Amino acid sequence: MIIINNEFFDALPTKKFLFKNNNWHEVMVSVDEDNTSIPDNKINFKFVPSQPNNESVVKYLQPEKTFGEMGIKVKEGDTYEFSLERKIFILIK
């Protein structure tokens, strides 16, 4: 089987993680109640960090495996992005 796609990976959802206060956090989307920068739109959204080491960090990011074993040093404010959906293609034989 031959698989083709055009500009497909760009359109896939992405998970994002943030290293802060010596812990990994997942980046979440929440409602921004205070933002009045766009006066016409009453609803705005903002990025917020999750609880440190939440379920997604443990299950998907696996910091010790991803960075520890590879000897990658992470510092405050580092972010890491990956798409779960892209992994489908690694598994297709």
Added chain:
Amino acid sequence: MDNFFPKTGKLISNLNPYISKNYSKSFYKTNKCEFASNQIMDLTNRPLAVDKLKLNKLSKADSEKTGLELKNFLYNKIKLMGAIPLDEYIKICLYDKKYGYYTTKDYIFGEKGDFITAPEISQMFGESIAIFIYKILEDSFKFPKKWDLLEIGAGRGFLMADIILSMIMFRKINGMNVIIVETSDKLAKIQQENINNILLKKQVFTEYIYDTTHKIDTFYDKKNNFSIKWFNSLEKFIQYRNGLILEDDSTQPFKNILKFKNPKEDSSHK
């Protein structure tokens, strides 16, 4: 390189296919397909340069309305359930059945839409991919009698239409199975119409079959042993290939990560 090209010696880019718009509409009527799109492909009328592209042709009120519905939906969801992960947010914005961008918007690609992709500009893009596929099949498999071509997210179907058109020119359409995975029902209908336009013009007559057990749209040409199938999720297609019972869960197109069975293990699919 010589054997890449058709024996007539014509370069396929020199062909100027004219697609009759009414032809396809009558096809859909006779085959009792529900269809309400006017985004019919006219290969002769592609925007040749990007500078022709004018963005934001949709009326402001229209786009604001759909945007507000999505915003309200997200607002309520977050208020109820708390903050949502970024990937879930993107998933809702792009693929939600009711409010998603790809699933609900009428004009995404092309002059009336928001952006343009390579296959929409020139047929040479699809043709070069077709030559590449031809080369792989010839070199590695001595051109198998039956082979599958899967496209995931086919837009308006320009790329696949150009590849099929090239394969017709190569006289290699026999035994070709096209599978398109498209989460948006709207885009799937546009693709079906566009690709059937090409086929009808090239005298390839397909029969429309609706698989009621699997809920799959299939177009099948008995004479050439050529078929095109549409699936609304990759998961569904993999289940179909592996001979599993299909769960109709189109709301979650990427729910599970499944493996394809090794074709050698699977004797049912040949």
